[in-house]
Amino acid sequence: MFESLTEKLNSTFKKITGRGRLSETNVRDALKEVRLALLEADVNYKVVKKLVEDIRERAVGQEVLQSLTPGQQIIKIVNEELIRLMGGAKKGLELLGRTPHSLMLVGLQGSGKTTTAAKLARCLLKQGRKPYLIPADVYRPAAIDQLEKLGAQIDVPVYPTDPALKPEEICLDALSKAGGEGADLLLIDTAGRLHIDEALMAELVRIKKEIRPGEILLVADAMTGQDAVNVAKNFNDSLDITGVILSKMEGDARGGAALSIKAVTGKPIKFIGVGEKMDALEPFYPDRMASQILGMGDVLSLVEKAQAEFDEKEARKLEKKLKKNEFDLEDFQSQLRQMKKLGSLEQILGMLPGTGQMKNLKQLKPDEKELIKVEAIINSMTREERKNYKIINGSRRQRIARGSGNRVQDVNRLLKNFTQTKKMMEHISKRGFANMESFFR
């Protein structure tokens, strides 16, 4: 997600690493680069200015801890400032008082409100809530249809909106029918609108007044540029939003909008959207995000994600194996099977410390079609072969190739890639884990 900023910061800090102690000059040089990197990452100009000032104040004159290089010391400060700015500990939904509760999603056109509404509904359903989806977008063609279809997919009731009614009337009627549907939580999907469209912003204020939702969440596109501050500020000024959901985080956007929006509204980012599938919604962790920005990886996130989808035992096994570099083809196979649940290999690798620094990671990026082939090849191996790939000799390779409907070259390539991956993991566990741990003690 933030790889590019990560790479940029890392190359900056490489330059000043080992140039003796932290001085005014190397703080200035580093901050010049930090500033450009943050701007490049779409953090708002004014937010960057303030952030860089704060870091400068803290950094200059600060004594370098004995165990750190000046570069590491600055990374530490930048990291702390990013965490502080993005809001400390994670925040879930706060829905208090009598049921039915309501939650309202607002935002610009195309930010992903409808998809997010359905994802949230699914997530809340899993937590034992009884959500009720309310399509209150009477403007965009087929918006109501879209939510109805998504609701059917995830088995959540959808209020049968009459587009001739005003959105606030729709919401009020839905509220009165929620009990009858056995629902305890209304999820209101509003129409996308420009933050400067006074008439439509007033409409949202009317819905808020009638329904008094416990949560008003702004859905913002992670790819948003400088304008994120204007959008967030206007929505917050009109509605006093309770939080933010950042959508489309699975791309290669550097995501500076996260920093900008938090800085300008002071409201927490509660979730991130990471795909078009209904389960592609995750909590937002500012601390993890900050270390991800700085290339320190996110083992915690990986472990947690794995735990949610694998059973705990298997997750621990995987973590241990990754650390000890005992990863074999058997693990690779079970990983491929879990791939759909766990996210892409690239995503997983991105969460590991040290991989952000590895430029060649991009070349290792697995092609999804290739993965199907790879799985077929691994499936054609015996258990013994999977446990110890070194025994796979020429005749075994031929058998595997025939069995999986591939050529011997494909098998050779897979084995070569696998050994490379193993080497890479070795590299990570040596330089990544070890290095990073000593560095933040």
Added chain:
Amino acid sequence: MPGLSKKKDTGKEIKDADQDKGLFQRLQQGLLKTRSTFTGRLDRLFLGKKEITDDLLEELEEILFTSDIGVTTTQELIDSVQEKVVRKELKDPEKLKDALRDHILSFLKVTEVPHPVPEPGEPLVILVIGVNGVGKTTTIGKAAQRFRMEGKQVMLVAADTFRAAAVEQLVVWGERVEAEVIRQKTGADPSAVVFDGLTAAISRKIDVVFIDTAGRLHTKTNLMEELSKIHRVAGRKLPGAPHEAWLVLDATTGQNAISQVEMFNKALGLSHIILTKLDGTAKGGIVVGILQQFKIPVKYIGIGEKLDDLRPFNAEDFVQAIFD
């Protein structure tokens, strides 16, 4: 016409607040937005300034950055101005303003990318692509309307078979602009829909065919491949097709737009860029660097959700708006 959509959420495209405003008034509003030179950011900046100072340059840099003109392009613009100041070619802040405008304009003036044109009697096929939520379907609706106003027969092909109700959304636009929509059910192979669409368009002597594709992030290899397949299948049915590939960019997008252009261009070869959502407060400055680097012209800008809210791109007006 196959599969008319349910009537329920059609026809509400005109918002209550705008209902009684005439075209003239809306035009005026639009002009006010783009031509408020008097109170423009740049003019305010230069007001009463007699010489070019570092503060002035920093404020200039802020204008460029906050318009989403990225780091590289902004630095290039500021460096060139600074050089001229050092060489004493520029002393007058007024002249500085002109120099900057001209410099940006030089990036924006891009000639057409060579692309195939349809043989006489064959339809012009336009493939419309982009990431999720940029306004592809809305752009198609509005662009189709432009062709309809010229008396052209337009067909819309619903190749977004992935997103729930995407087909229905296009069908509503088809009704609005009186264009036939070729569709299959959600989940169908988009290339098959395109093949069907082109077959129908050729036999019915349609003038212009728009292919609406599913929004996809440019980083998803398999979805980008799907797009290449659509492209190939179109060309197999009608040599030369798609004649144009329009990438729809959201003006609110930051530096990621560069990556979008790069990847989509690599996958298909883009003929035009459409810049949508310029009716908000975003300046869309990202296209400055994009045009400089990729030389793909911006064909239209989107300035609203109404049928006539798609306008030809005008570089002068665009630069003006950046400094407003």
